[in-house]
Amino acid sequence: MEDTTSTTKTKGPAAHVALLATPGMGHLIPLAELAKRLAARHGATATLFTFASTASPTQRAFLASLPPAVDARALPPVDLSDLPPGTPNEALMSEECARSVPALAAALAELRGRAAAPLVAFVTDLFGVDAFVAARAAGVGRRWLFFPGSLHALTLFLHLPELAASIPGEFRDLDEPLRLPGCVPIPGPDVISPLQDRLSPAYGQMVRLAGLFLDADAILVNSFEAVEPEVAMVLQQPKLGRPSVHPIGPLILPADSGAGDTAPRAACLEWLDRQPAKSVIFVSFGSGGALPAEQMRELALGLELSGQRFLWVVRSPSDEGSLSGNYYDAESKKDPFPYLPEGFVERTRSVGLVVPSWAPQTEVLAHGSTGGFLTHCGWNSTLESLVHGVPMVAWPLYAEQRLNAVMLAQGVGAAVRLPEAKDKEAIAAAVREVMVGEGKGAAVWAKVAELRKAAAEGIRGGGAATTALDKMVENWAGEK
Numbered sequence: 001m002e003d004t005t006s007t008t009k010t011k012g013p014a015a016h017v018a019l020l021a022t023p024g025m026g027h028l029i030p031l032a033e034l035a036k037r038l039a040a041r042h043g044a045t046a047t048l049f050t051f052a053s054t055a056s057p058t059q060r061a062f063l064a065s066l067p068p069a070v071d072a073r074a075l076p077p078v079d080l081s082d083l084p085p086g087t088p089n090e091a092l093m094s095e096e097c098a099r100s101v102p103a104l105a106a107a108l109a110e111l112r113g114r115a116a117a118p119l120v121a122f123v124t125d126l127f128g129v130d131a132f133v134a135a136r137a138a139g140v141g142r143r144w145l146f147f148p149g150s151l152h153a154l155t156l157f158l159h160l161p162e163l164a165a166s167i168p169g170e171f172r173d174l175d176e177p178l179r180l181p182g183c184v185p186i187p188g189p190d191v192i193s194p195l196q197d198r199l200s201p202a203y204g205q206m207v208r209l210a211g212l213f214l215d216a217d218a219i220l221v222n223s224f225e226a227v228e229p230e231v232a233m234v235l236q237q238p239k240l241g242r243p244s245v246h247p248i249g250p251l252i253l254p255a256d257s258g259a260g261d262t263a264p265r266a267a268c269l270e271w272l273d274r275q276p277a278k279s280v281i282f283v284s285f286g287s288g289g290a291l292p293a294e295q296m297r298e299l300a301l302g303l304e305l306s307g308q309r310f311l312w313v314v315r316s317p318s319d320e321g322s323l324s325g326n327y328y329d330a331e332s333k334k335d336p337f338p339y340l341p342e343g344f345v346e347r348t349r350s351v352g353l354v355v356p357s358w359a360p361q362t363e364v365l366a367h368g369s370t371g372g373f374l375t376h377c378g379w380n381s382t383l384e385s386l387v388h389g390v391p392m393v394a395w396p397l398y399a400e401q402r403l404n405a406v407m408l409a410q411g412v413g414a415a416v417r418l419p420e421a422k423d424k425e426a427i428a429a430a431v432r433e434v435m436v437g438e439g440k441g442a443a444v445w446a447k448v449a450e451l452r453k454a455a456a457e458g459i460r461g462g463g464a465a466t467t468a469l470d471k472m473v474e475n476w477a478g479e480k
């Protein structure tokens with residue numbers, strides 16, 4: 001997609017922006033893209049703070065690929081050893097951020113004194129909102145929340161304090177779907193996973209973080225109007241007592257960035273080069289998703305049964321020592337190949353490629369041979385699919401992915417959602433719908449083509465997303 005936003009727009013004194021990315025590539029990639037856009041279009045320089053505790057080789061390669069205007073700095077490690085084993089990912093992330101506030105406040109104060117340009121804004125994602133205190137202490141004038149998910153998910157967070165107080169039991173036991181302003185009705189079991197158990201430390205943390213959203217001066221959201229039009233309209237209306245909301249997406253890693261290069265990169269793209277146009281379904285579950293062994297087996301057999309070509313990023317099973325979606329246990333991942341059904345790789349060699357752990361996803365989705373994406377519906381994966389016009393099969397795992405699947409399948413119609421019982425027949429049928437156009441497939445193709453166009457229009461110079469960000473930074477120039 002042509003990116004016309006990289007032309008520098010702002011003239012005059014430059015500005016410096018500090019950003020804090022919480023663990024996980026799903027948080028780091030879009031925040032880094034925001035920093036890159038502020039540099040390319042608005043002449044800003046940026047310091048991108050990260051946490052060293054969860055830095056993987058992929059993250060290090062990604063950070064090394066950033067342009068000189070974006071300086072990546074790891075915060076000093078904090079001790080989390082007092083947290084009990086099994087503490088959920090969300091609780092670990094927010095706790096790590098809260099404990100890093102003093103170090104961040106000192107780093108921001110130093111930046112204010114040292115940076116060649118005035119430090120005009122501090123930006124963090126949803127797990128980093130404790131850090132607004134640090135930005136305030138350092139006298140940074142603007143504190144922005146960058147919400148890396150959908151407007152639907154944001155709406156849920158904005159209503160969370162009142163929902164937590166008014167719903168007596170668990171979300172999953174609700175008789176009726178949740179009806180939030182502008183949103184597709186959300187069945188209780190599809191409300192985000194850390195909120196499904198009131199006794200979990202993640203639940204309390206999420207409710208607490210949602211309250212802290214109100215400390216932001218503004219909320220920038222990585223979404224765009226065409227994909228969730230009603231809720232975009234609701235949230236863009238000013239509302240007393242909550243920060244203004246600005247859809248500035250889709251912000252995705254460009255396919256030609258070269259970031260996140262790993263050994264299988266060239267091999268899987270070269271393999272794609274040899275496949276017919278739109279013939280391959282890409283199968284991947286985000287930066288940390290993994291399936292239980294039984295589901296991994298059904299997926300293999302389902303892909304085989306579908307008769308379609310596939311490229312599968314496979315990870316060792318989530319019930320074999322590695323916790324799906326947990327960024328703090330990356331070292332425990334094992335070789336995934338022994339968990340595939342016997343003879344699977346050999347039988348499918350002429351139509352499929354299985355790569356362990358990681359693939360250059362945006363390049364795969366941009367490739368002409370890719371015709372579908374079986375995804376966990378992480379929001380970055382969703383946006384990357386839409387930007388490249390790739391229809392989706394939705395297999396949500398955790399976090400807000402079930403909510404995204406509801407919105408994509410029942411709402412906008414850009415995906416076919418797998419049923420709860422994911423046996424090989426159901427998987428094969430959904431893959432065929434999206435790849436061959438059976439069932440709802442053709443309607444999904446048409447919707448995705450429409451959204452691709454809308455996404456491209458939004459990020460053009462003068463497009464809605466570009467204009468929204470331009471407005472946010474228009475009075476930077478000349479600030480001290």
Ligand SMILES: O=c1ccn([C@@H]2O[C@H](COP(=O)(O)OP(=O)(O)O[C@H]3O[C@H](CO)[C@@H](O)[C@H](O)[C@H]3O)[C@@H](O)[C@H]2O)c(=O)[nH]1
Nearest residue numbers: 025026029148286287358359361362378379380381399400
């Ligand atoms: O083999 C891989 C796997 C992932 N990626 C990239 O990693 C990112 C993954 O992001 P996403 O699809 O959002 O998934 P998660 O990593 O699971 O992201 C977390 O953060 C997202 C944003 O808040 C949420 O929507 C998700 O539910 C949450 O799990 C994307 O840019 C992918 O292109 C690759 O490049 N190669």
